Amino acid sequence: MEKRVASIIEKIRELQPNTLHGNELLSALNLDSLDIVTLIVEVDAAFGVTISPEQIATCARIDDLAVLIRNEKPPRTAAA
């Protein structure tokens, strides 16, 4: 999941693939309001989890964002 989240942010910031590794500070990425909106939509589409700007603001690093998404994600039901 960490890699997928990093990949989403690379796409939003128009960075080359594999530029980000997860330990980067979100504040250093200069995400503007349009980027945050895009992040919310991309995370929702990728993981089925709708996060809020307030939740994103609690995350210092990309990996923290991945933890947030994992914690928000409803548990998978066992296959029949």
Added chain:
Amino acid sequence: MEAILRAIEYHLPEHVLNNDQLAREFGWPVGKIEAKTGITERRLAGPEECASDLAVQAAQLLFRNGVAPKDVDYLLYCTQSPDYPLPTTACVIQHRLGIPTRAGAIDFNLGCSGYVYGLSLAKGLIESGQARNVLFLTGETYSKYLDPQDRGVRTLFGDGGSASWIVGQPATGTAAPALGPVVFGTDGAGAENLIVRKGGPRYGQRCTDRDSYLVMNGGDIFTFTLRAVPEAVRRLLEQAGLAREDVDRFVFHQANQFMLDALRQKIGIPPEKFIIDMSDCGNTGSNTIPIAFKRAVVAGKIQPGQRVMLVGFGVGYSWGALILRWE
């Protein structure tokens, strides 16, 4: 008696604000504005043009197409841009349009969900026997609330007015009503995320000049929308006893292309069933659904007999969804 939506007209003001002008002002690439918003131009009211002027023009189009002012029993006017704090703008409109003085007339203050609520109110008035014919107008001039320096809102919003004619007809006795069912939603916890503070007494003397501008926290609005709208659609389908595939067309509040694409994909609506039409007028608040609906009818995308789902959502937070049969 059952209520049915019989006709829709709309009116846009003359002045055009296009992406070239905004790109020059804000130093944004023209393509980026269109790619993110799906909007190429917006129509803005003149300095002395009110939302009610736009709604009246739309009503006059209805009156030129077979509807008579004398037949109006009740006038509903949805706006967040009233002519005055008081009197009620609907009363002023009643007089301007020559609607009989025996008619009822009220304003109600809702934004992007307003069209669904207005149809629901009209249905209630007609099916409870209080009115036979309802003229439902929407009018907005959000452009007058926009901070000239705020590119986030200036790229989105435009002005407009609409008029819808809802009438009572003998109930057919079929299981599905012509208008309804409807589901609602409200969460005032989001009030501050789309707000104009000045003009009401809540902030009183603490208001600054900047408080006369519309403030929008876009991220919060997206979060709310992605959480509330799919659930409203699910509840409505359940209430109607329908599957998503049973709905022929979906007309959502035309907030912006990015949001609509996200919602369509999340809900799983095929693109050919999903109406998007705002590129030349922007987000016009409560007008977006009737404008997109009318254009879809004219273009043949909505045909008589089809089942159409309308979904409004936004400022409040307020949301509502409704299914109707277009005749």
